[in-house]
Amino acid sequence: MALKIALLPGDGVGPEVLAQAVKCLEAVEETFNQHFIFKEAPVGAIAIDKKGTPLPDATLKLCKESDAVLFGAIGDPKYDNDPDAKVRPEQGLLQLRKELGLFANIRPVLSHPTLLDKSPLKKKVINGTDFVIYRELTGGIYFGEKKLNDEGTKASDLCEYTEDEISRIAHLAFKAAKGRKKKLTLIDKANVLESSRLWRKVVTKIGESYPEVALDFMFVDNAAMQIILNPKQFDVILTENMFGDIISDEGSVIGGSIGLLASASIGEENALFEPIHGSYPQAKGKDIANPIASILSAAMLLEHFGLTEEAWAVKKAVDKSLKKGVVTPDLKENSQYGTNQVGDFIAHNI
Amino acid sequence: MALKIALLPGDGVGPEVLAQAVKCLEAVEETFNQHFIFKEAPVGAIAIDKKGTPLPDATLKLCKESDAVLFGAIGDPKYDNDPDAKVRPEQGLLQLRKELGLFANIRPVLSHPTLLDKSPLKKKVINGTDFVIYRELTGGIYFGEKKLNDEGTKASDLCEYTEDEISRIAHLAFKAAKGRKKKLTLIDKANVLESSRLWRKVVTKIGESYPEVALDFMFVDNAAMQIILNPKQFDVILTENMFGDIISDEGSVIGGSIGLLASASIGEENALFEPIHGSYPQAKGKDIANPIASILSAAMLLEHFGLTEEAWAVKKAVDKSLKKGVVTPDLKENSQYGTNQVGDFIAHNI
Ligand SMILES: CC(C)[C@H](C(=O)O)[C@@H](O)C(=O)O
Ligand SMILES: CC(C)[C@H](C(=O)O)[C@@H](O)C(=O)O
Numbered sequence: 001m002a003l004k005i006a007l008l009p010g011d012g013v014g015p016e017v018l019a020q021a022v023k024c025l026e027a028v029e030e031t032f033n034q035h036f037i038f039k040e041a042p043v044g045a046i047a048i049d050k051k052g053t054p055l056p057d058a059t060l061k062l063c064k065e066s067d068a069v070l071f072g073a074i075g076d077p078k079y080d081n082d083p084d085a086k087v088r089p090e091q092g093l094l095q096l097r098k099e100l101g102l103f104a105n106i107r108p109v110l111s112h113p114t115l116l117d118k119s120p121l122k123k124k125v126i127n128g129t130d131f132v133i134y135r136e137l138t139g140g141i142y143f144g145e146k147k148l149n150d151e152g153t154k155a156s157d158l159c160e161y162t163e164d165e166i167s168r169i170a171h172l173a174f175k176a177a178k179g180r181k182k183k184l185t186l187i188d189k190a191n192v193l194e195s196s197r198l199w200r201k202v203v204t205k206i207g208e209s210y211p212e213v214a215l216d217f218m219f220v221d222n223a224a225m226q227i228i229l230n231p232k233q234f235d236v237i238l239t240e241n242m243f244g245d246i247i248s249d250e251g252s253v254i255g256g257s258i259g260l261l262a263s264a265s266i267g268e269e270n271a272l273f274e275p276i277h278g279s280y281p282q283a284k285g286k287d288i289a290n291p292i293a294s295i296l297s298a299a300m301l302l303e304h305f306g307l308t309e310e311a312w313a314v315k316k317a318v319d320k321s322l323k324k325g326v327v328t329p330d331l332k333e334n335s336q337y338g339t340n341q342v343g344d345f346i347a348h349n350i
Numbered sequence: 351m352a353l354k355i356a357l358l359p360g361d362g363v364g365p366e367v368l369a370q371a372v373k374c375l376e377a378v379e380e381t382f383n384q385h386f387i388f389k390e391a392p393v394g395a396i397a398i399d400k401k402g403t404p405l406p407d408a409t410l411k412l413c414k415e416s417d418a419v420l421f422g423a424i425g426d427p428k429y430d431n432d433p434d435a436k437v438r439p440e441q442g443l444l445q446l447r448k449e450l451g452l453f454a455n456i457r458p459v460l461s462h463p464t465l466l467d468k469s470p471l472k473k474k475v476i477n478g479t480d481f482v483i484y485r486e487l488t489g490g491i492y493f494g495e496k497k498l499n500d501e502g503t504k505a506s507d508l509c510e511y512t513e514d515e516i517s518r519i520a521h522l523a524f525k526a527a528k529g530r531k532k533k534l535t536l537i538d539k540a541n542v543l544e545s546s547r548l549w550r551k552v553v554t555k556i557g558e559s560y561p562e563v564a565l566d567f568m569f570v571d572n573a574a575m576q577i578i579l580n581p582k583q584f585d586v587i588l589t590e591n592m593f594g595d596i597i598s599d600e601g602s603v604i605g606g607s608i609g610l611l612a613s614a615s616i617g618e619e620n621a622l623f624e625p626i627h628g629s630y631p632q633a634k635g636k637d638i639a640n641p642i643a644s645i646l647s648a649a650m651l652l653e654h655f656g657l658t659e660e661a662w663a664v665k666k667a668v669d670k671s672l673k674k675g676v677v678t679p680d681l682k683e684n685s686q687y688g689t690n691q692v693g694d695f696i697a698h699n700i
Pocket of ligand 1 (some may be wrong): 074570
């Protein structure tokens with residue numbers, strides 16, 4: 001039975017990098033005799049331009065009917081500095097996460113042997129780093145009530161969590177830790193926030209059912225330091241939505257380039273795969289954006305459906321491009337390879 | 351007229367490091383013929399133990415009657431993992447900030463020539479870094495309404511800001527930028543949060559009165575990366591309470607040790623000076639905690655009252671201890687100098 005994959009290229013460099021991921025999936029079809037059914041739909045700024053809304057009904061419908069969503073990027077600077085904008089591209093992604101129930105965002109952070117020099121961190125600090133962040137994705141301050149008074153002089157956002165929201169992602173994270181180095185670190189601000197104290201209580205209780213996993217706690221301010229000071233101390237990080245957003249982007253400096261980091265967003269019935277980088281509007285159309293994060297998102301998709309061998313082939317091909325230096329300029333100064341060529345190279349090596 | 355300085359040693363290593371700052375202020379008294387009146391009061395876990403509350407009335411009264419507060423540290427692990435604790439040491443500090451109206455927390459981040467090797471970041475990345483963070487300190491999610499339902503299954507924290515709260519710290523930050531490299535970066539999450547959009551609107555408007563200052567905006571997730579990738583791009587960073595907490599601790603890795611970073615918390619009528627490090631309970635009583643952050647807090651205090659020459663003498667003496675390697679073990683492996691000896695050395699060199 002063929003996997004139905006919804007393609008949502010989105011904004012900025014999204015379409016360019018997603019095209020390379022699709023190339024790789026097509027190579028997987030050929031090599032492994034698989035069959036995928038691709039269907040494309042607009043989301044984000046481009047959807048606002050075309051349909052007046054960042055998540056058109058037809059796009060949502062397509063995603064719901066598909067087995068998985070492969071996402072490009074979202075965001076356009078013309079909305080960022082307009083505090084009065086009524087619609088925003090990002091709403092498309094947030095609404096999609098909510099509608100599909102994608103409550104867990106999973107972001108692996110690895111130091112890459114061939115890229116140790118690219119990181120702003122010292123080799124000895126990052127060498128051997130291997131952790132994964134479980135970020136709650138459909139709750140917290142992202143989705144709590146937002147208010148602006150009539151005079152436009154007072155604004156608020158509510159950060160709210162329920163035991164159920166915490167517990168479903170906590171179970172996923174504990175299970176992941178069980179299959180890894182058996183350590184789980186909850187990042188919160190329990191010395192200040194009521195919602196963080198609930199996280200700590202619920203996670204502590206759930207931890208009792210995973211006695212083989214060592215659970216510890218870290219305040220988010222300290223965590224922001226520790227991730228840089230000693231990234232090797234982490235195995236599985238579990239955290240709420242806003243802290244996860246910050247910590248996982250910060251963690252991206254370890255790998256040497258944000259252009260390498262993929263993520264999976266998982267729900268009960270749906271799954272979405274996307275690079276963690278944004279729409280990078282300055283690079284749009286220039287054939288310089290790094291397609292690897294998008295290609296690795298496709299590898300995460302394959303893994304998610306148990307296509308382990310296929311995922312492995314994609315990751316191997318990515319490794320080869322890194323080792324051979326067939327990479328975009330963000331990874332190698334004056335590299336002559338563009339987005340497309342890197343995509344071709346990786347696809348051919350699958 | 352003698353400055354009245356309230357001493358609040360607090361918890362963990364607070365008393366030890368504060369004692370060194372006081373030594374240095376006493377050296378300033380001698381060398382510069384100044385006179386300070388010191389009065390001490392309990393705050394934090396120790397105040398809970400003694401008086402049942404983290405901020406006893408007498409402590410607050412002393413602070414209000416003083417010209418400035420010199421603060422040690424706060425926090426005790428026995429409260430951190432107890433989600434049901436009714437009183438917490440941190441409440442003492444938060445309440446103090448609120449009661450004294452200390453709305454601006456100012457944290458300089460500098461790379462120190464003699465400590466470039468201590469940082470987990472590469473020399474070429476941090477060399478020459480010199481920025482300052484203006485963190486809003488009495489608003490936002492720290493002080494918004496907190497709720498927990500009766501069943502203990504749902505918790506929330508409200509992040510609220512008014513135009514006035516934003517505007518008073520924005521003016522301070524713009525003024526600081528005017529006297530520096532004339533660049534101000536507002537860190538927010540305006541693509542998701544209503545309160546961030548208010549920040550962006552208010553700060554943009556205020557920026558018009560500071561045409562010589564270049565204003566730019568950065569999403570907090572991107573900022574968490576940029577501070578590591580290219581810290582030299584920053585001059586003055588302005589941000590709300592929670593983001594400032596995270597970003598400023600993260601920034602501390604640049605200097606090579608969190609044990610070096612001081613901060614000033616400023617209000618209309620009061621000012622408090624403290625190290626940015628916490629109570630570091632593991633080191634309590636061991637004479638190993640780095641006293642420099644506390645000593646530099648005292649230097650910031652002197653500067654605040656226009657005692658520029660005195661502040662300079664303290665900073666010079668700190669430099670000397672760094673250059674001569676008279677430092678605690680966090681800065682030099684197997685260093686034989688303890689907290690007290692480092693304090694003595696610096697005080698003697700004032
Ligand atoms: C685009 C934005 C709304 C989004 C987020 O904050 O979640 C992005 O930064 C991410 O991390 O996926
Ligand atoms: C102790 C804690 C409440 C405090 C804060 O979060 O503000 C500390 O981390 C700080 O940055 O001064």
